[in-house]
Amino acid sequence: MHLSELVARWKKDPRGTALQLNLPVLLLERLGDGAESSWERTGAFFVGKQPEAHDPPVFFVEKVPRTGNAFALGVTIGRVESNDIVIDDSSISRFHAWLQLDPKKGWMLCDAESKNGTQLDGEPLTSGAKVPLRDGAVIGLGHAALRFLLPQTLVELLKA
Secondary structure, three states: OEHHHHHHHHHHOHHHHHHHOOOOEEEEEEOOOOHHHHOOOOOOOOOOOOOEOOEOEEEEOOOOHHHOOOOOOOEEEEOOOOOOEEOOOOOOOOOOEEEEEEOOOEEEEEEOOOOOOEEEOOEEOOOOOEEEOOOOOEEEEOOEEEEEEOHHHHHHHHHO
């Protein structure tokens, strides 16, 4: 889903949309310096169209049953269709990282030994180390930058 679609739903039914927004999201903000011109389909499952700055894709942070993904530790992110969140860009590994909800610490991010690394707010992560996510954090995966938003922050964004 793209942000424009979510905004359209909000305009039609703000209350109903707000009630449905009970999951964090990742907004694909950019593909990195010069990456817009290098966007390429890798042959994996392609979700939507090439990202545009004014209408970023919105990925809900949830396990997706359609993937057949047996990774039970969390919500997987990568460029192939077996991931819960698919970003079809050659700078992103097939299985790049995962997000996990820790009952005591909140949402955590972990790099899955990705080729181009994972960053949190510009700081590189050690592969396999789980780090806490804060609302509004920027996750770097290869050339991609995604903003992590909790549901209440997304609702505030839609209100604006």
